[in-house]
Structures are given as C-alpha cells and as structure tokens.
Amino acid sequence: MKKEFLARFLVILFILIAVAIPFAGQWLFSRNKTDIIELHARMPENGGWSIDQIDAEVNEPIHLRMTSDDVVHGIAIGKSDLPGVDIFPGEFVETTFVFDRPGQYTFYCTRWCGPNHWRMRGTIDVSGEGRPLQPEPQPLFVTLDIDIDSPPIAETVPTEQVSAERGANFASLLPTYAIDRTTYLSTSPAVLWMRLRAESALSNLSDQDIWDAVAWIWQGQTTPANLENGQRLYAENCAACHGETGKGDGVMARNNPVWDPGNHNMDKSSDSFTGEGFVRPRDFSDPKNLLGTSSALLEGKIIRGGMGTGMPYWGPIFTSQQIEDLISYLFTFAWDATSEANLD
Ligand code: HEC
Ligand SMILES: [Cu+2]
Known part of the structure; x- marks a missing residue:
C-alpha cells in the first residue's frame, strides 16, 4: 500500500518535472533575451556598431553580448575606468557595464x-x-579666444640641447609669473622665453x-607617473x-598631403573646402611647432579635433x-628634438 503510493507519487513527480523543464527553460531564456543587448562590431565602412545608441538607468547593469562581423x-567607455574588452570575429564575448552617475557616455x-x-x-x-x-567647464582655448586651426610657429628656438636639470639652477631668479600655472597653460615656451629674455633681472643669463x-618650468608641471x-x-x-616619435609619419597618415594653407581644398575658410581631406599632421619633433604652441591650444585641438582634416x-x-x-607628453617631443640636428 505504502509502496504503491510512493510509486504513483514518483510518476506524477516525473511528469511534473518533464513538463516544467521546457517552461523553466523558456522562462530563463526569455529573461536573458530581454536583458542582453546583442552588439555587432563592424568597421565604419561596413556600417560601424550595429547599435549606436543605448538607454540605461543608473546602477542598473547593462549586459552586452558582442561579436565582430569583420576584423x-x-x-x-569614455571618461570611465571600466576595463575595455576585445571583440573577435566569429566569437561571442559578454560584458557588463554599470554606471553610477546619470549623463551621456560614449562607447568607442x-x-x-x-x-x-x-x-x-x-x-x-x-x-x-x-x-x-x-x-565640462569652458576649455581655455575658448576663454582665451585662441584660433586652434592656425597654430603659430615659434619665433625663436634653442640652438643647443636644453636641460631642465640645468634650468633648476636659475629657479630662484625667476619672476613669480614664470612659474605660475596659468602662464604655463596659456603661453607657449617660445613666448615665455621672449618675456624672460626681456627681464633685466635675468640679463646675466645666456x-x-x-x-x-623654461624647460625646467615645463617639467615642473607634470610628474614622471x-x-x-x-x-x-x-x-x-x-x-x-x-x-x-611625433613626426606625423604614423601608418594611417604618412601618405597624406602635408597641410598647405595655400591649397584651397585644404583651406577651411574657403568655399571649396570639402571637409574631407585627410592631411598629414605637423611634425611634433620640429621644435618650431610645439615650442610656439601653448598647452591651451593643444587642449583645444585634442578636445575638438581638426574638423575634416x-x-x-x-x-x-x-578625462x-x-x-x-x-x-605633457607631447611637449617632450619638442624638448627631445632640441638634441637633434634639425635646429636652425
Ligand atoms: C586619424 C589620425 C589621427 C589620430 C588618431 C590623431 N590625430 Fe592628431 N592630428 C591629425 C591630423 C591630420 C592633424 C592636423 C590637422 C589639424 O591640425 O587640424 C592633427 C593635429 C593634432 C594636433 C594639433 C597640433 C598642431 O600643432 O597643429 C594635436 C595637438 C593633436 N593632433 C593631438 C593628437 C592626440 C593627443 C591624439 C591621440 C589622443 C591624436 N592627435 C590622434 C590626425 C590624427
Ligand atoms: Cu574598430
């Protein structure tokens, strides 16, 4: 009697389980389907990201299931410390991002x-x-009204290799504006050099x-880390x-034409500028370029980009x-270049 009851009970239990498994599977599966965003990566020529706009809530994780359709x-995620993930063709990789602050983020x-x-x-x-x-606070190039599309050329450059270490010896002689952070941000090394050269208190210096x-001042604005x-x-x-080495000769740009303001296809103020011409960037290792350029200008260029160049x-x-x-790293190209023969 007891045995028979147990046997019937087990049969019913098995039937219930058999019926429940597909349902449970479906339930789990449909949950996954709504929670996971499938994202395909493709080169811009092939259409770019399959989804380029995603909505999310603060502190609610978004799960991405990603693959590449080409390379x-x-x-x-821009302006965040979330670790990046590689996406390989023919493989799926999953990752989860959580944001603790509202706002618009860029994934790239x-x-x-x-x-x-x-x-x-x-x-x-x-x-x-x-x-x-x-x-974002107004970038300095806007406040200072700097034209970042016409970067100036240094009116004067060193004739020997500069040494920030030697420069430290003159620290106590320098006027306070010279070591002021605002001066560093808004002034090019060459312009600061000319101001210091005109100081009668420094007339004994070569x-x-x-x-x-000046090299010592620039070095003092950053740290080795x-x-x-x-x-x-x-x-x-x-x-x-x-x-x-900053020469403008990276694989993606070395075959592009050199920037030429006289060429109307490149002149952004001309009517014929198409905004599609890629150019070869200026040589950062030529001291005439960066030593004539302020930190504010470089910041503006990096934030805003070159509009069609x-x-x-x-x-x-x-960040x-x-x-x-x-x-800070860009300026090291200019200082290092002073050790090379391309000074004139
Ligand atoms: C796809 C190619 C490309 C990449 C990648 C690129 N740049 Fe450029 N960059 C250029 C070109 C071309 C110019 C020159 C055109 C212009 O100034 O508008 C330029 C100009 C600049 C300038 C202006 C310099 C000057 O003296 O005129 C700065 C600063 C700069 N880039 C910094 C950077 C930094 C920093 C990065 C990386 C975070 C970067 N660029 C990545 C192509 C690139
Ligand atoms: Cu890519």
Missing part, C-alpha cells in the same frame, strides 16, 4: 581597425538619480640658460597617425587629467 575590434572602438577606426563611436544615455556627469629655465600615462595613451590612440575629437573620450598627461 578585431574592442570596446571601452579601442582597436585600430582602419583609418576611420575612431569614428566607431556610440552613446549610452544613462538616466536616473545622482550627481550628473558635470557639464639665451641657453633661459631655455633651460603622469608622463608615463601620457605616453601610454599616446601609443594607443595617437601614434597610428602622429607616429611613435582627419584629427579626431577626443572630448567625450578622455581632463588624461588630456593634461597627453599634452
């Missing part, structure tokens, strides 16, 4: 998939409670002494066009600290 890509490709690689960008609109991503002092960070960001994001805009990608580190 290797990667994904990362992290692998050099072609000359238009940097155009692989999309936005994630995060709504909800919390301190929003601050609206031209080279003053260059060394920040420079290292700038170097890494440069290698990952900029060297493909600007070249490892092929120079991407990085405003939504980098202000990252941009600062990149600028």
Whole structure:
C-alpha cells in the first residue's frame, strides 16, 4: 500500500518535472533575451556598431553580448575606468557595464581597425538619480579666444640641447609669473622665453640658460607617473597617425598631403573646402611647432579635433587629467628634438 503510493507519487513527480523543464527553460531564456543587448562590431565602412545608441538607468547593469562581423575590434567607455574588452570575429564575448552617475557616455572602438577606426563611436544615455556627469567647464582655448586651426610657429628656438636639470639652477631668479600655472597653460615656451629674455633681472643669463629655465618650468608641471600615462595613451590612440616619435609619419597618415594653407581644398575658410581631406599632421619633433604652441591650444585641438582634416575629437573620450598627461607628453617631443640636428 505504502509502496504503491510512493510509486504513483514518483510518476506524477516525473511528469511534473518533464513538463516544467521546457517552461523553466523558456522562462530563463526569455529573461536573458530581454536583458542582453546583442552588439555587432563592424568597421565604419561596413556600417560601424550595429547599435549606436543605448538607454540605461543608473546602477542598473547593462549586459552586452558582442561579436565582430569583420576584423578585431574592442570596446571601452569614455571618461570611465571600466576595463575595455576585445571583440573577435566569429566569437561571442559578454560584458557588463554599470554606471553610477546619470549623463551621456560614449562607447568607442579601442582597436585600430582602419583609418576611420575612431569614428566607431556610440552613446549610452544613462538616466536616473545622482550627481550628473558635470557639464565640462569652458576649455581655455575658448576663454582665451585662441584660433586652434592656425597654430603659430615659434619665433625663436634653442640652438643647443636644453636641460631642465640645468634650468633648476636659475629657479630662484625667476619672476613669480614664470612659474605660475596659468602662464604655463596659456603661453607657449617660445613666448615665455621672449618675456624672460626681456627681464633685466635675468640679463646675466645666456639665451641657453633661459631655455633651460623654461624647460625646467615645463617639467615642473607634470610628474614622471603622469608622463608615463601620457605616453601610454599616446601609443594607443595617437601614434597610428602622429607616429611613435611625433613626426606625423604614423601608418594611417604618412601618405597624406602635408597641410598647405595655400591649397584651397585644404583651406577651411574657403568655399571649396570639402571637409574631407585627410592631411598629414605637423611634425611634433620640429621644435618650431610645439615650442610656439601653448598647452591651451593643444587642449583645444585634442578636445575638438581638426574638423575634416582627419584629427579626431577626443572630448567625450578622455578625462581632463588624461588630456593634461597627453599634452605633457607631447611637449617632450619638442624638448627631445632640441638634441637633434634639425635646429636652425
Ligand atoms: C586619424 C589620425 C589621427 C589620430 C588618431 C590623431 N590625430 Fe592628431 N592630428 C591629425 C591630423 C591630420 C592633424 C592636423 C590637422 C589639424 O591640425 O587640424 C592633427 C593635429 C593634432 C594636433 C594639433 C597640433 C598642431 O600643432 O597643429 C594635436 C595637438 C593633436 N593632433 C593631438 C593628437 C592626440 C593627443 C591624439 C591621440 C589622443 C591624436 N592627435 C590622434 C590626425 C590624427
Ligand atoms: Cu574598430
């Protein structure tokens, strides 16, 4: 009697389980389907990201299931520390992003998939409670009204290799404005050199002494750790066009025509400018270029980009600290170049 009851009970139980399994599967599956966003990465020429706008809520994870339809890509979120993920063709990879502040974020490709690689960008609109991503303060190039499309050439450059170490010897002689951070941000090394050269208190110093002092001032605006960070960001994001040594000879740009303001197809103020011409960037390792340029100008160019010249805009990608580190690193090209023979 007891045995028979048990047997019947087991049969019913098995039937229930058999019926329940597909339902449970379906339930789990449909949940996954609504929670997971499938994202295909493709080169811009092949259509770019299959989805370029995603809505999200603060503190609610978004799950991405990603694959590539062509070459290797990667994904990362601008202005955030969330680790990036590589996306390989023929494979699916999953990742989860959580945002703790509302605002508009940019997701972007992290692998050099072609000359238009940097155009692989999309936005994630995060709504909800919390301190929003601050609206950016006005960049200095706007406040100072600097024309970032006509970068100046240094009126004077060093004739020997500069040494920030030697420059430290003159620190106590320098007027306070020279070591002021605002001066560093808004003034080019060459303009500061000319101001210092005109100081009667420094008339005993040689031209080279003053260059060394200026190099020391520039060095004092950063740290070895920040420079290292700038170097890494440069290698990952900029060297493909600007070249490892800043000469403008990276694989993505070395065959482009050199910027020529007399050529109307390149002159942005002319009616015939198509805004599509890629140019070869200026040589950062020629001291005439960067030593004539202020940090504010470089920041403006990096944030806003070159409008049709092929120079991407990085405003939504980098934090202000990252941009600062990149600028500090760019200036090292100019100082290092003073050791080369291309001084004239
Ligand atoms: C796709 C190619 C490309 C990439 C990638 C690129 N640049 Fe450029 N960049 C250019 C071109 C072309 C110019 C020159 C056109 C212009 O100034 O408008 C330029 C100009 C600049 C200038 C203005 C310099 C001057 O003296 O005129 C700065 C600064 C700069 N880039 C920094 C960067 C940094 C930093 C990165 C990486 C985060 C970067 N660029 C990545 C192509 C690129
Ligand atoms: Cu890509």
